[in-house]
Amino acid sequence: MSLKTLKVQCPCCKANMVIDPETGAVLSHQEHKKERLSLDDFMEQQKNRSEELDAKFKAAQEKEKQKLKIIEKKFQAAKENKELKDPPPSVLWD
Numbered sequence: 001m002s003l004k005t006l007k008v009q010c011p012c013c014k015a016n017m018v019i020d021p022e023t024g025a026v027l028s029h030q031e032h033k034k035e036r037l038s039l040d041d042f043m044e045q046q047k048n049r050s051e052e053l054d055a056k057f058k059a060a061q062e063k064e065k066q067k068l069k070i071i072e073k074k075f076q077a078a079k080e081n082k083e084l085k086d087p088p089p090s091v092l093w094d
Helices: 039-080
Strands: 006-009 016-019 026-030
Touching: none
Parallel strands: none
Antiparallel strands: 006 016, 016 026
């Protein structure tokens, strides 16, 4: 039993293709039609997106505050011991 054609859906763009199994040539290609969102659905999606971006921004702010605290701690350790060549065990230099 031999296959006449292969029907494949692209994992990236969801396009449907018909391929000749012997040559590997694409015999036909049909693009995936995207469903259009209603204005209400689009606005709800954008509202959720802005909440997501706000949460990511706040998380990034907290991360930067932690970095600043670590840098300040390293600076104070270096300031206290001016002749220090190796960092103390509790402070790791970057």
